[in-house]
Amino acid sequence: MDNQLYLSSSPHIHSGETTDKVMRLVIYALLPATLLSIYFFGLPALSVLLICTLGCLAFEALSCKLLKQPLTLSDGSAALTGILLALNLPPSTPWWLSLLGAAIAILIGKQVYGGLGYNPFNPALVARVVLLISFPVQMTSWTTPAPLGSGIDAVTAATPLGEMQTAVMLTGKLPELAISGYTDYLLGHMAGSVGEVSALALLLGGLFLLFKKIISWHIPVSFIGTVLVLGGIFWLVDAGRYPNPIFHLLTGGLLLGAFFMATDMVTSPVTCKGMLLFGCGCGLLTVLIRLFGGYPEGVSFAILLMNACTPLIDRYTRPKIYGQVEPQA
Amino acid sequence: MTTMKQKTFAGGLHPPDSKKYSAHKPIERCPLPDELIIPAAQHIGAPAEICVAVGERVKKGQVIAVAKGFVSVPIHASTSGEVIAVEPRLHPMGRPLPSVVIKPDGADQWDETLKGNDPEQLDAATLKNLIRDAGIVGLGGATFPAHVKLSPPQDKAIDTLILNGVECEPFLTADHRLMLEEAERIIDGIKILCKVLAVDKAIIGIEANKPDAIEYLRKECAPHQIQVQSLKVQYPQGAEKQLIDACTGRQVPSGGLPMDCGIVVQNVGTAAAISDAIRLGRPLVERITTITGPAVVEAKNLLIAIGTPLSHLVAQCGGLNGEPAKIIMGGPMMGQTQLSLEVPAIRGTSGLLIFREEDLPQMKAGPCIRCGRCISVCPIHLQPTTIAAYARLELVDEAADYHALDCIECGCCTYICPATLPLVQSIRHIKGGILAKRRKL
Numbered sequence A: 001m002d003n004q005l006y007l008s009s010s011p012h013i014h015s016g017e018t019t020d021k022v023m024r025l026v027i028y029a030l031l032p033a034t035l036l037s038i039y040f041f042g043l044p045a046l047s048v049l050l051i052c053t054l055g056c057l058a059f060e061a062l063s064c065k066l067l068k069q070p071l072t073l074s075d076g077s078a079a080l081t082g083i084l085l086a087l088n089l090p091p092s093t094p095w096w097l098s099l100l101g102a103a104i105a106i107l108i109g110k111q112v113y114g115g116l117g118y119n120p121f122n123p124a125l126v127a128r129v130v131l132l133i134s135f136p137v138q139m140t141s142w143t144t145p146a147p148l149g150s151g152i153d154a155v156t157a158a159t160p161l162g163e164m165q166t167a168v169m170l171t172g173k174l175p176e177l178a179i180s181g182y183t184d185y186l187l188g189h190m191a192g193s194v195g196e197v198s199a200l201a202l203l204l205g206g207l208f209l210l211f212k213k214i215i216s217w218h219i220p221v222s223f224i225g226t227v228l229v230l231g232g233i234f235w236l237v238d239a240g241r242y243p244n245p246i247f248h249l250l251t252g253g254l255l256l257g258a259f260f261m262a263t264d265m266v267t268s269p270v271t272c273k274g275m276l277l278f279g280c281g282c283g284l285l286t287v288l289i290r291l292f293g294g295y296p297e298g299v300s301f302a303i304l305l306m307n308a309c310t311p312l313i314d315r316y317t318r319p320k321i322y323g324q325v326e327p328q329a
Numbered sequence B: 001m002t003t004m005k006q007k008t009f010a011g012g013l014h015p016p017d018s019k020k021y022s023a024h025k026p027i028e029r030c031p032l033p034d035e036l037i038i039p040a041a042q043h044i045g046a047p048a049e050i051c052v053a054v055g056e057r058v059k060k061g062q063v064i065a066v067a068k069g070f071v072s073v074p075i076h077a078s079t080s081g082e083v084i085a086v087e088p089r090l091h092p093m094g095r096p097l098p099s100v101v102i103k104p105d106g107a108d109q110w111d112e113t114l115k116g117n118d119p120e121q122l123d124a125a126t127l128k129n130l131i132r133d134a135g136i137v138g139l140g141g142a143t144f145p146a147h148v149k150l151s152p153p154q155d156k157a158i159d160t161l162i163l164n165g166v167e168c169e170p171f172l173t174a175d176h177r178l179m180l181e182e183a184e185r186i187i188d189g190i191k192i193l194c195k196v197l198a199v200d201k202a203i204i205g206i207e208a209n210k211p212d213a214i215e216y217l218r219k220e221c222a223p224h225q226i227q228v229q230s231l232k233v234q235y236p237q238g239a240e241k242q243l244i245d246a247c248t249g250r251q252v253p254s255g256g257l258p259m260d261c262g263i264v265v266q267n268v269g270t271a272a273a274i275s276d277a278i279r280l281g282r283p284l285v286e287r288i289t290t291i292t293g294p295a296v297v298e299a300k301n302l303l304i305a306i307g308t309p310l311s312h313l314v315a316q317c318g319g320l321n322g323e324p325a326k327i328i329m330g331g332p333m334m335g336q337t338q339l340s341l342e343v344p345a346i347r348g349t350s351g352l353l354i355f356r357e358e359d360l361p362q363m364k365a366g367p368c369i370r371c372g373r374c375i376s377v378c379p380i381h382l383q384p385t386t387i388a389a390y391a392r393l394e395l396v397d398e399a400a401d402y403h404a405l406d407c408i409e410c411g412c413c414t415y416i417c418p419a420t421l422p423l424v425q426s427i428r429h430i431k432g433g434i435l436a437k438r439r440k441l
Helices: A017-041 A045-065 A077-087 A096-106 A123-133 A160-171 A180-187 A199-211 A219-238 A243-252 A254-261 A272-292 A298-315 B124-133 B174-181 B185-199 B212-225 B240-248 B268-280 B308-318 B371-377 B382-391 B396-401 B412-416 B425-441
Strands: B036-039 B063-064 B079-088 B096-104 B161-162 B201-205 B228-230 B265-267 B287-293 B300-305 B323-330 B352-356
Touching: A017 A077, A017 A254, A045 A077, A045 A096, A045 A254, A077 A096, A077 A254, A077 B425, A096 A123, A096 A298, A096 B079, A096 B268, A096 B396, A123 A298, A123 B174, A180 A243, A219 A243, A219 A254, A243 B063, A243 B308, A254 A272, A254 A298, A254 B240, A298 B228, B036 B079, B036 B425, B063 B096, B063 B308, B096 B228, B124 B185, B124 B268, B161 B185, B161 B240, B161 B268, B174 B212, B174 B268, B174 B287, B174 B382, B185 B201, B185 B268, B212 B228, B212 B265, B228 B240, B240 B265, B265 B268, B268 B287, B287 B308, B300 B382, B308 B352, B382 B396, B382 B412, B396 B425, B412 B425
Parallel strands: B161 B201, B161 B265, B201 B228, B287 B352
Antiparallel strands: B036 B096, B079 B096, B287 B300, B323 B352
16 A cells, blocks of 8 residues: 555645646636627628638647647647637738648647747737738728628628728828717627727626736736727827727727736736736736827837837736845845 | 634635534544555654654554654654564555554553652643643644643743634544533633733634534633633634634734733643643553545544554544545645555644545636636735746745745635636645745855
8 A cells, every 4th residue: 555655745736727627717717709700790800710720729739749748738728829820810811821820820839939828929919910011911801791681782891990000191181980989889780800999898708817817907907998098198189180989999909918818928028017017007008009000000019019029018017025124234 | 702703714714524424423433554654754844853663562552753853742652562674664644754653462551650740739841841841732633732832932022822622624633522522621721821821811713613613612612711802714724823813812923922912822732731740640652533524434533543554544434435636634625645545644633634536626727807806815815827827837936025934834715716727736836936935055
C-alpha cells in the first residue's frame, strides 16, 4: 500500500477551473452575437465563421505537428481565435481571405511566439489588421444586412462610422442622423463586420462573462468610459462636426473590442490598476483614430497598440503588498 | 461588546469547506495504542534533547526530552509506561528523526510531582515559565513555542491578544468542537494570556460558518470582556497576518512579526492547553485532531495522546474506505503528505486527511494564460505567476524583488490556477533559493 502513496507539496485540492473551461465560456458568451450576425448577414457570415474557425483549428494542429508539440486543440483557444477573427471581418470576405486570416492569426499571431500564453498581441486582431492593410478593397466592402428569409438582397453600403468620416471630410459636417438609426445600431441592423453589429447581443455576452467572473469590469468599463467621456467632450465642443457619445458606443467595434478583444487575458495587464490604464489607453486611441485618423474605425489599432504597452504597464502597476514597508526617504 | 458585521481581509477565496463530515461529531477520546512514538522535534526551533533511556519507566507528563535553547520546549511522556526504544523513527517531516517509543502500561498515571496553581497568585514571569515547561506550542499547526510569542522585547508594546478560532482549512473541525465543548478552558487560558501580556483587550476570531460556536462563545465571554468577532468565510482567514488585518485593520510589516503591530495571536486550542498547564499543572501531552477525508469510513474528532500512530487513529474511525492515495497531515490547503500511516500524530497534528485516487484533482499543467486570478486571490497581494515564472528560471534576485519571501504559502494561487500550474510550489522553491543566497552573502 505505502509505495502507492502520492507525495506532493500543498495544496492538495483544486478549484476545477481550467483553461479550456475559460475558453469555452468565452465562446458561449459570443453565441448571441454570432447567431444574430448569421441571421442578419445570412450564408456569407456563416461561411466566414466556418472558414475562420476551422482554418484556425487546422493551422493550430499543423503548427503543433511541425513543432513536435502535443496537440493543443482541446484548450479551445484556437477555436476562440477563429470565431473572434470571423466576427472582425466583413461578411462579404472571400473564402481565401478568411483562410489567410486564420493562417496569420495562428501562425504569425500566436505560434511563432510559443503558442498560447506567450503571444504579445491579440492574434485575431493581428490578422484583421494585416488583412486590412494588405487587402483594403475586400476588407472595406461592407454590405447592409439581409436577414434570412426576408428576401432582401444585400447591398453595398458604408458603415455608419465610414459614412460619418466621408461626410466630415467632404462637407466638414456630420450627416443627418435619424433617431431610428440608433435602434438599428442597437439591434445590429447596419453595415459592419460580422460580429460588431448588434450592440445588444454583445452586451449580453459581455455581462455573461462578467457574471461568470471570466473577465473583470476594469477593462470594459475604462475602455468604454473613456470613449464616452472623450467623445462627449468633442461633441460638446462642436456637435456639428463630432458625433455624440452614444453614436460612438453603438457603432463600429467598440463593444466587441471592449468586452471580447481588449479583455484577452494573454495580451492585457494582470493587475487591476494596469487593466484600468490599459482600458483608458484603448479608449483614448480609439477616439483619436476615429475622429482624426485615416481609418474610420480605430478599435483594432488601439487595442494592438495597447497590447504592446502591456509588459510596461504590468511593470509599473505592481500591487502594494500586505504590510509593505515604505522605503525610508 | 460585539459587532455583528463579518470582517475580512482583501484577497483569498472560498473552497468547499467539507466540514460536514465531522463538524457535528463530539470530541471522542481515542484509546491508547500499543506503542506511542514521541519525536523530540515537534515544534519550530531547536529540537528537544532526549533524556530517558530504554527500559526506564515513565509517568504521564514526565519530561522525556529537555528544551535546547530559548526557541525550544520540552517534550513529555503522553502516558505512563516503559521506554522500549530511543531511536530514529519516521517523522511527519518525511524522514526518520530521534524519538522515544513508549509501551503504555494501561494505568495512564500522571506524574505526581505535577501540581496545579492558581494563576491569580502568580506573576507574569512565573506563568510564562510554566507555559514553557509544559511544552505549549501553537496548536493551529505551526507549533511555534508559545512562551516565545509571549516574550516581546521591551520596545514592542502589545495592546491586543487575538485568539484564532477561524479554522479556515477545509475538512478540519477540531477547533470548532473545542470551542463548543471546552469554552471555559479557552476563556481561562485567555485570561492567563492577558495577564502574561498585561493587555486587557482580547478578540476571538471565528469564521461565520461556525455560527453555533460564535453564539455560544459570545454568551460565555460576555462577563469576561472578551470580544468574539465573526469573520467572513474566506480562506486563509486563519493565517496570522490575515486574521490581524480582519480583526483590527492593522497590517504586520513585511518581514516583521505580529508584535511589531502590537498584537499577539494564539490558537484557541493553545489557550485551552495553557489553562491546563497552569491550573492543573498538566503539560501538553494530548490534543484534538480531526480524522477525515473520503478514504476514512467515519470522520471523527479525536482527543489523542501525542505520539499515537496514524494507523491507530484510522482504525478508531472504522478503518479505510478504499485504497488510500494521499495521506495528509493537516488540511488540504497547507497540509503535508505522509509516507506512511505508521508516522505518529504530533503536537501540530490538527487533522489527518486521507484521499483516494479518485478524489485527487487531475492536474495537467498548461501554459499561463495571464488570467490574473492568482493575483486577485493572493492575500499578500503578490503576483504569484510572475514569481513562479522567475522561479522556473532560477532568477533569485528578480523573485526576491517581487517579494517572494512575503509569500505565506497558503496555496490560493495554485488552487485557482486554470492552467493548473504549481505556483505556490515554485514560489516555495525560490524562497529556499533566496534564503540560501542571503546566507552566503
